[in-house]
Amino acid sequence: MARKDGKVLVVRFSSIGDIVLCSPVIRCLKRQSGFEVHFLTKQVYADLLQHNPYVDKVYSIRASITEVIDDLKLEGYAHIIDLHKNLRSAELQWRLRMKAFTFDKKNIEKWKMTSFLKAKVNLDHIVLRYMQAVEPLKVGYDGQGLDYFIPRNLEPVIPVSGDHMICFAIGGAHVTKRLPTSKIIEICKGLKGTVYLLGGKEDKNAAEAITRAADDVVDFCGKLTLAQSAWMIKNAALVLTHDTGMMHVAAAMQKPIISIWGNTVPEFGMNPFYANDNKPLSYRAEVKNLSCRPCSKIGYDRCPKGHFKCMEWQDAAQIISMVDKLLS
Known part of the structure; x- marks a missing residue:
């Protein structure tokens, strides 16, 4: 009031x-x-x-x-x-x-x-x-989660079908928050259904390598506005994403999320945030019990230790299994 x-x-x-x-x-x-x-x-x-x-x-x-x-x-x-x-x-x-x-x-x-x-x-x-x-x-949290408002006059990016649409936000501000391209290829090869890659122009080279190596993958990196990327997420069955902005957009859309964590950790208080009464089933993919992790609250352009175990050791088969469970 x-x-x-x-x-x-x-x-x-x-x-x-x-x-x-x-x-x-x-x-x-x-x-x-x-x-x-x-x-x-x-x-x-x-x-x-x-x-x-x-x-x-x-x-x-x-x-x-x-x-x-x-x-x-x-x-x-x-x-x-x-x-x-x-x-x-x-x-x-x-x-x-x-x-x-x-x-x-x-x-x-x-x-x-x-x-x-x-x-x-x-x-x-x-x-x-x-x-x-x-x-x-005297203002308090109302329990209704995050907001993201898509322009009402935004044209659909693709025809919406009844198929399970998987969006994979492959970007991230820092290298140590992103899976190696080879690991993303391994995951995409194991997924059932079309995978839509979201990211900026800086992710274009990785996206092209992924689409060359894996079937049924559509590259939208550097081709969409932020609002169009949000539209894709809104219409997705689930979203795979690193610890980055698209993860929070997906949470605002109340989407099931598989969040993939490298040098950062959910315990920083930056994990997907949902409304109190609408928390879809979601998963975190992270390599536990590494003595060097977390190494930064933000990220680096390269692994400080040189081995990048927090992402190189990610279990692609487990991530694929998470997707299958969320889509079943």
Whole structure:
């Protein structure tokens, strides 16, 4: 119920998955308060917010907040909700002469998990930690999971059939979060039905190698917009994905997910997040009990140890079996 007038600025500059993970904050703010909700992000991610009915206005930057600071000052915000918590968002607070509500990034705990200590910690999910930022405004999590809104006028990417459609999001921001191409080929060869590869232009070489080696695989890497990729996921029977943005898009669509983990671990609090009353059967594929894992909270361009066991040792047959169980 509305109780206040004014505007709130929610800040998260990047990236796809993190912005999708912010969606419960946006929804709960809009539904539980009388605030007008604005969002500040990078220009490349602005489309993620444009079709969200809980966002009243989107501001975006290419490189610097100086691009929008004059306009932001004119808005007269009642509050800033800082869901990025970095130097840029600190600069924003200084320029607006406002202190933001924010959350605990748990960086010390993550360091203990990735350092020589290899501490066994299971962090609260990042969505619940994001919600900490709006608790002072008497806004709480509603249990309804993540949101992702596809434009209503988006044309179907492919004809929707009754067949089991499998989407495989093969990308990832860092090499150590992605399966080797040879392992993806092994998995695709064992799957029943058509597999649709999703990814960016940077995944094109891997996708071409996969389609050459495995039958009944369709390459959409670098060919679809983000909204079109989300449409594919919405219409899929299940989604295979690394620990990346498409995993969170799939969770927003309430899809069964086989999430494949390399140097990162679900215990960071970034695993698929579903609505409380709708949790589809899903699986995690990870190599347990490696002394070197997790080695980073983000990822590397190469395995620091040189062996890449966290992905090279992934059991392709087990992943294929997971798919069969979810489709049966």
